[in-house]
Amino acid sequence: xxxxxxxxxxxxxxxxxxxxxxxxxxxxxxxxxxxxxxxxxxxxxxxxxxxxxxxxxxxxxxxxxxxxxxxxxxxxxxxxxxxxxxxxxxxxxxxxxxxxxxxxxxxxxxxxxxxxxxxxxxxxxxxxxxxxxxxxxxxxxxxxxxxxxxxxxxxxxxxxxxxxxxxxxxxxxxxxxxxxxxxxxxxxxxxxxxxxxxxxxxxxxxxxxxxxxxxxxxxxxxxxxxxxxxxxxxxxxxxxxxxxxxxxxxxxxxxxxxxxxxxxxxxxxxxxxxxxxxxxxxxxxxxxxxxxxxxxxxxxxxxxxxxxxxxxxxxxxxxxxxxxxxxxxxxxxxxxxxxxxxxxxxxxxxxxxxxxxxxxxxxxxxxxxxxxxxxxxxxxxxxxxxxxxxxxxxxxxxxxxxxxxxxxxxxxxxxxxxxxxxxxxxxxxxxxxxxxxxxxxxxxxxxxxxxxxxxxxxxxxxxxxxxxxxxxxxxxxxxxxxxxxxxxxxxxxxxxxxxxxxxxxxxxxxxxxxxxxxxxxxxxxxxxxxxxxxxxxxxxxxxxxxxxxxxxxxxxxxxxxxxxxxxxxxxxxxxxxxxxxxxxxxxxxxxxxxxxxxxxxxxxxxxxxxxxxxxxxxxxxxxxxxxxxxxxxxxxxxxxxxxxxxxxxxxxxxxxxxxxxxxxxxxxxxxxxxxxxxxxxxxxxxxxxxxxxxxxxxxxxxxxxxxxxxxxxxxxxxxxxxxxxxxxxxxxxxxxxxxxxxxxxxxxxxxxxxxxxx
Numbered sequence: 001x002x003x004x005x006x007x008x009x010x011x012x013x014x015x016x017x018x019x020x021x022x023x024x025x026x027x028x029x030x031x032x033x034x035x036x037x038x039x040x041x042x043x044x045x046x047x048x049x050x051x052x053x054x055x056x057x058x059x060x061x062x063x064x065x066x067x068x069x070x071x072x073x074x075x076x077x078x079x080x081x082x083x084x085x086x087x088x089x090x091x092x093x094x095x096x097x098x099x100x101x102x103x104x105x106x107x108x109x110x111x112x113x114x115x116x117x118x119x120x121x122x123x124x125x126x127x128x129x130x131x132x133x134x135x136x137x138x139x140x141x142x143x144x145x146x147x148x149x150x151x152x153x154x155x156x157x158x159x160x161x162x163x164x165x166x167x168x169x170x171x172x173x174x175x176x177x178x179x180x181x182x183x184x185x186x187x188x189x190x191x192x193x194x195x196x197x198x199x200x201x202x203x204x205x206x207x208x209x210x211x212x213x214x215x216x217x218x219x220x221x222x223x224x225x226x227x228x229x230x231x232x233x234x235x236x237x238x239x240x241x242x243x244x245x246x247x248x249x250x251x252x253x254x255x256x257x258x259x260x261x262x263x264x265x266x267x268x269x270x271x272x273x274x275x276x277x278x279x280x281x282x283x284x285x286x287x288x289x290x291x292x293x294x295x296x297x298x299x300x301x302x303x304x305x306x307x308x309x310x311x312x313x314x315x316x317x318x319x320x321x322x323x324x325x326x327x328x329x330x331x332x333x334x335x336x337x338x339x340x341x342x343x344x345x346x347x348x349x350x351x352x353x354x355x356x357x358x359x360x361x362x363x364x365x366x367x368x369x370x371x372x373x374x375x376x377x378x379x380x381x382x383x384x385x386x387x388x389x390x391x392x393x394x395x396x397x398x399x400x401x402x403x404x405x406x407x408x409x410x411x412x413x414x415x416x417x418x419x420x421x422x423x424x425x426x427x428x429x430x431x432x433x434x435x436x437x438x439x440x441x442x443x444x445x446x447x448x449x450x451x452x453x454x455x456x457x458x459x460x461x462x463x464x465x466x467x468x469x470x471x472x473x474x475x476x477x478x479x480x481x482x483x484x485x486x487x488x489x490x491x492x493x494x495x496x497x498x499x500x501x502x503x504x505x506x507x508x509x510x511x512x513x514x515x516x517x518x519x520x521x522x523x524x525x526x527x528x529x530x531x532x533x534x535x536x537x538x539x540x541x542x543x544x545x546x547x548x549x550x551x552x553x554x555x556x557x558x559x560x561x562x563x564x565x566x567x568x569x570x571x572x573x574x575x576x577x578x579x580x581x582x583x584x585x586x587x588x589x590x591x592x593x594x595x596x597x598x599x600x601x602x603x604x605x606x607x608x609x610x611x612x613x614x615x616x617x618x619x620x621x622x623x624x625x626x627x628x629x630x631x632x633x634x635x636x637x638x639x640x641x642x643x644x645x646x647x648x649x650x651x652x653x654x655x656x657x658x659x660x661x662x663x664x665x666x667x668x669x670x671x672x673x674x675x676x677x678x679x680x681x682x683x684x685x686x687x688x689x690x691x692x693x694x695x696x697x698x699x700x701x702x703x704x705x706x707x708x709x710x711x712x713x714x715x716x717x718x719x720x721x722x723x724x725x726x727x728x729x730x731x732x733x734x735x736x737x738x739x740x741x742x743x744x745x746x747x748x749x750x751x752x753x754x755x756x757x758x
Contacts, residue, residue, distance in 0.1 A: 010040060011156060014047045079160065080104070080120070086164055087156045089118050101134065105169060108153075116153055120164035131163060138165040140234040143206045148199035150232045170230045172219030176290055178227065179220075189291045190383050192220070192227050197284060197380035199231045204277040204376060210234060211275065213283035214262045215290070260303045260311055261296045262286045265367050268315040277376075278369040284379060285364025285372075292357065293326045297365060320365065322358045356392045363394035476506040480515055487519055492755040495519055510541035514551075521554055523752040524711025526721070530558030537563045550718035552586040557721050564590060581607070581631065581638045588641045589722060597645035604639035608632075633664025640670060644677055653677045666719030668697045672730035679734050691734045694727055702744040711752025 013033045020026040030048070034041040078084070080102065084091045089106035095117070096103035106118035121134055142152040155165035172178070175196075179189050196218060203210060210217075210231070217233040258267050264282035266275055290296050297320030303311055321329070360382050366372045373379040373394075382392045479502040486495035499516035506512055517532030533551045555564040568590060584600045592600075640655030656670040656677065675690035701713040701720070712720055731739040 010043050010047070013040075013044050015155070017044065017048060018051065079123075079158075085109075086118060086120065086158055087154075089116070089166060091118065106166065108166070115169050116166045117150075117169045118164055118166050120158070121162050123160075123162065134163055137234045138163075140203075140208045141167060143208060144203055146199050146202040148195050148229050148231060149202065150230050168230075170219045170221060170232060172221035172228075172230060174215040175218040175220055175229065175287065176215040179291060180294075182227075184227075186292065187387060188227075190387055192229055193284075193288055193291060194380045194383055196229050196231065196287070197376040197383070199229070200280055200284060201376040201380070203231070203234075204280070208234065209275065209277055210280050210283070211267065212258045212262070213280055213287060214259050215287065218287070258283075260315065261298060261300045263315055264369070265316040266369060268312045276369075278372050278374070281364055281372045281376060281379060282369070284376060285361055288364065289320070289323055289326075289361050292323045292361070295326070297321075316367070319367070323361050324358050356386045356394070359394040360386065360392060473506065476502045476509060476512060479505065480512065483515060483519070487522075492519075492523065493757065496756045508539060510536040510539040513539070514541065517551075517554070521550065521717045521721070522712065523755055524705070524717070524748055525752045525756070526554065526558055530554050530560050534560055534563045537567055550721065553589050553718055553721045553725065556590050557725050581635050584642065585634075585638050585722075588638065588645055589725060592645050594646050597642050598648075601639060601642035601646050601648065601651075604635060604642055608635055608639060631664065633659055633662030633667065636662055637664075637666065637670055641673060644673055644680075647680075649677045649680045653681070665716050666723075669715075669719050669723035669726070671697050672723065672726040675730045676726075676733050687734045691730050694730060698723075698727055702742065702748070705748055706744060706751075709751050711748045711755065 013030060016033070017026050017030050020029055026048070030041065030044055034044060080086075080091060080094075082091055082093055086106070088110045089108050092105040092107055092115075094102055094104050101119050101121050104118045104120070106116050108114050108116055119134075119137075121131065138152060138155055141150065142155075145151070150168045150170055153166045153168065155163070157163050173181070175192075178184075179192070184192070200210065200213070212233065213231075218229055218231055220227050220229050222228070258264075260268075262283045264275075264279040267279055286296055298314055298318070303314065306314060320326075360379070363382075364372055364379055373382070378393070382394055385392045479498045483495045483498035483502065486492075486498060496516070496519060499512065499519060502509075502512040503516060513532045513536040517529045517536065520526075520529035520532060533554055536551070537555075552564060552567055555561075555567065568587060581604065584604060588597065588600065636655050637659045640652045640659065643649070643652035643655060653674060656674050659670045660667060671690060671694035675687050675694055678684075678687035678690055701715070701723075705711065705713045708714070728739060731737065
């Protein structure tokens with residue numbers, strides 16, 4: 001095993017070490033992680049020393065002379081042109097640009113190949129503050145795992161010391177553009193908005209505030225024909241009660257964080273320490289306002305032309321019009337050109353908003369954050385109540401609210417009345433409580449006495465039932481032993497009688513039904529065997545019992561499809577130590593998807609190759625190799641059947657023909673499968689010839705069974721029943737019809753019944 005498989009990579013150890021604040025703990029972690037690899041220890045230690053320096057390549061731009069060009073948005077640096085490599089990622093095209101970073105479509109080359117979005121700091125922008133914010137964004141996204149939030153795949157540093165991270169490539173369009181271009185109805189917009197609320201709620205639960213929610217940071221794409229929203233760009237995210245980076249993010253004095261049109265009043269106050277999750281609730285309210293009306297509460301043009309102080313005043317003090325009011329005041333020219341026209345008839349959204357949507361939106365946009373929704377999840381729940389025609393929590397002030405305002409105005413009178421009422425209530429309550437306690441104590445004593453009597457009766461009944469069960473269990477053990485002994489001596493009537501009596505003594509034991517079902521199968525009494533196995537399936541038994549007794553084959557041949565599917569589902573999920581070929585055989589005998597069959601075929605081929613290797617090796621064999629060597633013919637047969645089900649007919653034909661030369665009890669049962677393989681490959685003549693050989697094999701086995709006056713041939717009955725299943729399938733595939741009824745089967749049934757009757 002190589003060192004790369006036992007020791008973590010240099011990058012992984014370096015990033016984990018950065019999260020440890022204590023120098024002693026960090027040093028001890030690095031020493032243990034690098035183990036005895038002195039070269040790796042030196043490399044990681046050098047990275048940590050460079051990171052801890054006050055002045056390092058990251059804090060000092062390596063391309064400061066390119067800053068004017070970078071700020072103008074022109075990409076002239078050949079290091080980041082299409083085709084350039086950043087770590088294992090090849091840049092394809094630039095798809096986005098922020099204040100300090102670029103976003104590229106990148107093709108990952110190793111260890112897997114996939115498309116992703118790679119975000120990297122622009123050359124010339126590597127200040128400590130920018131790098132800290134960049135690392136904070138990466139850490140914020142990495143903390144979250146939600147289907148509506150873009151995921152982080154990887155992170156690293158270029159050869160020129162520029163940090164980058166790789167995240168999920170979202171092929172979508174901004175939220176409002178998607179809704180408008182697809183003419184989504186209000187209900188569809190609200191359903192989509194609920195998923196965004198859940199994503200924001202997930203971020204809040206992880207301790208992350210986005211602080212810049214807007215349509216361009218919420219991309220929508222179609223997944224399985226349904227819209228899927230992805231929240232991106234946590235570049236100005238803030239952590240709650242934790243550190244997103246080992247570096248300090250310093251927000252400059254008199255600087256605002258966020259986009260003005262979607263900014264909460266507390267963000268406009270520029271007190272970043274006072275911003276909490278309810279700031280994102282306000283931004284969600286702005287998004288909902290825009291989805292319903294086609295514009296933000298405050299027109300972006302007005303905010304752009306306003307001075308700095310005026311902009312802050314508008315956001316903090318002015319109350320926006322209600323959504324329904326905004327729609328009703330649109331003049332005819334605006335209605336024809338605005339996005340409202342895409343919502344449906346103008347009266348439809350306005351009527352709906354006047355009921356409850358106005359209250360939901362305005363509660364989310366409340367200037368006092370204490371009056372907003374407490375969580376994004378609460379906002380989503382209120383929208384779902386609206387969609388389900390249920391009362392919303394953001395309804396107008398209730399009677400209780402009006403009463404509390406009245407109480408504040410009449411404190412003296414209400415206080416006096418309250419004291420008198422409280423005294424009366426306390427006195428009455430005390431009397432009632434004392435009476436109830438006395439009644440409760442009496443009832444508890446009577447109940448305890450009744451429970452004690454019931455417990456005594458139950459204990460006596462349980463003791464009697466246990467004694468009875470032990471007697472029946474001992475009796476069943478004796479009967480099963482007698483059944484096995486008689487079956488080994490081919491005293492079929494005595495064996496069947498012992499098994500049948502065991503089913504009467506202990507009918508809830510799966511073992512007795514399996515034992516009698518196996519006896520019936522050995523004699524060729526397929527229907528009776530299937531009935532016994534169905535009983536065992538209904539009771540429930542260890543799955544390896546079904547695999548070793550051929551239960552799936554009997555159930556399928558007898559047409560007991562419900563019991564077969566139940567057993568097959570457990571067989572696929574089992575993690576037992578049963579030989580793999582037996583497990584695969586139970587699955588392959590029925591219908592199976594090509595993908596699952598291909599997996600089983602690969603595993604069988606690995607088993608066959610290991611068996612071959614073990615033949616030339618002098619070392620000890622493991623359990624699977626020992627089984628494979630003993631049952632090499634069975635493994636060839638199962639591998640061929642798996643290849644046939646997977647559609648690899650050439651390999652199936654090769655393995656199945658090998659079984660005809662292997663030394664195993666079921667030699668010859670692969671003939672109908674060979675006919676099917678030839679037919680699938682278009683070899684019509686070979687298919688007919690192989691089917692005729694299968695028919696000859698069937699005739700020989702039936703004649704042999706009749707000559708022996710027994711219900712089944714000399715080969716194992718599991719092989720015989722599978723041959724009958726596949727011969728019937730080959731007749732349908734090659735000949736176009738099911739095989740004709742053969743009177744010899746009826747004669748064998750008579751022999752089998754006669755063997756039981758003595």
